Amino acid sequence: MAVEVLELAHGTEHLVLIGIQRRGVELAERIAKLIEEDEGVVVPRGALDITLYRDDLETVGPKPVIGPTHLPGELTDKHVVIVDDVLYTGRTVRAALDELADFGRPRRISLCVLIDRGGRELPIQADIVGKVVKTAPGDRVDVLVEELDGRDQVDLIRGAPSGVAA
Amino acid sequence: MTAALDKDLVGLAPLSAEQIRLILDTAEPFKEVSERPIKKVPALRGKTIVNLFFEASTRTRISFEFAEKRLSADTVNVAASGSAVQKGETLVDTARNLEAMRIDMVVIRHPSSGAAEFLGRRIRSNVVNAGDGKHEHPTQALLDLLTLRDKFGRIEGLKVCLVGDVLHSRVARSDIWGLLKLGAQVAVCGPRTLLPRRIEELGVTVFEHVADAIQWADALNVLRLQLERMEAGFIPSVREYYRVFGVTAERLEKAPRPLTIMHPGPMNRGVEIDSRVADGPHSVILDQVTNGVAVRMAVLYLLAGGKPELADAAKRGGGPGGPPD
Numbered sequence: 173m174a175v176e177v178l179e180l181a182h183g184t185e186h187l188v189l190i191g192i193q194r195r196g197v198e199l200a201e202r203i204a205k206l207i208e209e210d211e212g213v214v215v216p217r218g219a220l221d222i223t224l225y226r227d228d229l230e231t232v233g234p235k236p237v238i239g240p241t242h243l244p245g246e247l248t249d250k251h252v253v254i255v256d257d258v259l260y261t262g263r264t265v266r267a268a269l270d271e272l273a274d275f276g277r278p279r280r281i282s283l284c285v286l287i288d289r290g291g292r293e294l295p296i297q298a299d300i301v302g303k304v305v306k307t308a309p310g311d312r313v314d315v316l317v318e319e320l321d322g323r324d325q326v327d328l329i330r331g332a333p334s335g336v337a338a
Numbered sequence: 339m340t341a342a343l344d345k346d347l348v349g350l351a352p353l354s355a356e357q358i359r360l361i362l363d364t365a366e367p368f369k370e371v372s373e374r375p376i377k378k379v380p381a382l383r384g385k386t387i388v389n390l391f392f393e394a395s396t397r398t399r400i401s402f403e404f405a406e407k408r409l410s411a412d413t414v415n416v417a418a419s420g421s422a423v424q425k426g427e428t429l430v431d432t433a434r435n436l437e438a439m440r441i442d443m444v445v446i447r448h449p450s451s452g453a454a455e456f457l458g459r460r461i462r463s464n465v466v467n468a469g470d471g472k473h474e475h476p477t478q479a480l481l482d483l484l485t486l487r488d489k490f491g492r493i494e495g496l497k498v499c500l501v502g503d504v505l506h507s508r509v510a511r512s513d514i515w516g517l518l519k520l521g522a523q524v525a526v527c528g529p530r531t532l533l534p535r536r537i538e539e540l541g542v543t544v545f546e547h548v549a550d551a552i553q554w555a556d557a558l559n560v561l562r563l564q565l566e567r568m569e570a571g572f573i574p575s576v577r578e579y580y581r582v583f584g585v586t587a588e589r590l591e592k593a594p595r596p597l598t599i600m601h602p603g604p605m606n607r608g609v610e611i612d613s614r615v616a617d618g619p620h621s622v623i624l625d626q627v628t629n630g631v632a633v634r635m636a637v638l639y640l641l642a643g644g645k646p647e648l649a650d651a652a653k654r655g656g657g658p659g660g661p662p663d
Contacts, residue, residue, distance in 0.1 A: 221367060223367075223381075224367075224371070224379035224380070224381040224409075224639075225379060225380055225381075226381075229381060229382075229642065229643050237363055237364070238364060238366075238367040238368075239367065240366075240367060240370065241367065241370055242370070270380070271379075274374065274375075274376040274378070274379075275374070275375065275376070276375075
């Protein structure tokens, strides 16, 4: 995926990686490290919490803990690659696009996700996808990363509550 | 969601430690919003909030208004003077008329203790207490807690002394509840005429002399001498008060460690606090003001968020298209 990011951005000159809280931040960090090892260039990276830009505060209630948002400097004229763990309805990405617009005007914004589970409710597609997984609306896809969860793993939980790990 | 807030925020006395921590934790990310180039997030877009101020207030009203605007809510300010209140309208009638115009929240400041709770029971909108008589001023205490947590990294075990006019201070009451619930040790210090009778029963220590409080405490919250709420007889004179209970640089020099100095404002320089202390290196008075906006954003955000039962239902049913987490 790191290679695909480089190809997409034509190198690292204008590249900025923005991870979406929580797991997207870790994934962005890893992609940045891989690029650093291969290219010897430190890619600016940031974290975005989109909670305050969600359109469903009324129905799901406030999220107990909102993660930090920090962006690496000016975004104007940069190529921003949004990194998230799972792409589902597209509403998170919609919120992230709105939030980024409040910070500047990037030249281009791309989307990179580890898992695309289908089920879009908005016309949003990823530019880079780790793996496409077919799911039903009742399923859950949990991405675990070593930094937060102690291991790297993707769980597909069919329906609820009894699950099958995949 | 056991820590979720109820419909209204009337004080810290009815809150659990868990609920108080939820508000403080939620305030953290809101600090950053005020540092953005565009100091605004759309979280409360379309919500209408009325600031109903029956008492003069500059800092609190402006702080609430900034908090509301930075959350994209629409706000209306109503002051008692020049409104229907002067024509004899009751509090409930005023609020019901506002509700008839389809509002979502009321932030109320009122000279009578209990006004916020009284109102909250009679209207459907969320009510936030911005100070009611001598009862509580919960958002001020929350910003005090946040400022102390920023400074010391914890509240538990801290020794905090409230100095001065505790009797007339709603801030003192809210501070005492909040600090005790989060595990701090609390003391008060002031002339006996300005300490509520039997205050020890709340679990606070009483110091007769400022010098003793300074030896004991990690932080002082210097309360304003509320001359406007006093009839004669509480203190001999403002000058004598400063001489005996004023927090001065000379007194603080004798402290075993540098004391963090707080003041809820507005300050009477040279009455309860020395200018050299208020502007000194250990004063966090302006940090308190900055944190006030973040704490109020957190309270409004948490109160505005759908009802817990709705949230649970949404989660059980897979949700009406919430983003995946």
